[in-house]
Amino acid sequence: IYWIKMKNEQFDQEVKKIKVETMIREASGSALIGSAVSVILTFYLKDDVDQFKIFSWCFTLLFLGVLRILISIGYFKLNRIFSYDTWSKLFYIATISFAATWASISILLLDQIPPEKYTIFVTILLGFASGGAISHMASKLLASFYCTSVVFCHSIKVMIEGKEDAYLMVGVEMLFIFLLIKLVNTYNKIYNESQRLSFELKDKLQLEKELQKQKVLALQKSKLASLGEIASGMAHEINNPLTISIGKLDVLNHLIRKTEGLPEAFYTQIEPIMKANQRAADIVTSIKNLSLN
16 A cells, blocks of 8 residues: 555656646747737737836736746756756746736726727737646646636626626636636646556556566576586586596606606606696686586
């Protein structure tokens, strides 16, 4: 049970890290798009609304967009500066701040957007809400915050301004939030399941690789053991006649030394033969020691 619990915790942490890394990798693109759209919206509305408010809003988004890009670059290029948890917290704070700033535009521009530009304004807001949620689907928190913060703030704007069909508009937006969050939850379930299967497959492949390695080692040990047995048997068979040969040469050498008048070759040839036999005996001893080891 403890092993299963440890594996589940390891799996949860691994999936969480993969999710965060995926979002950080895509952060630069989403930050650039979000910042570019904010600039477009600012220049689209600047002649009809409070310019100080809308330009302050735009510059804040540009700053947060640059911050998200720097976090993305820093995580992959300078990840040793901070721990994974610190980078993750920085990313979440910057992303939530980015989404909250986008959501605040509805409150900042109360009763300021002209009717002829309102449709474009709402389309951009809903596009940002859905795009932000989809690009951060790996995190339920971020995806839900993107869609709920932007749409909820706009719903408040609609109710405060008392627009025609306000309740219908708010109802449609609540339905939009519900469907988007349901999509996020479904995606997360599929993503988690795919990662779980990937994790299990990785474990199985690793285990199979380890078993294959153990099989190879066992086969090598078996071959070495068989080779040792063969070498031991050969050494034993060679050692018997070699021992007799060395013994007989010792006797022959002793007799030659005691006998006078023999040709010089008797005295000069016996020594190399004895050395050769001794060398063979040393080799046999080495083979025996190898077989024992």
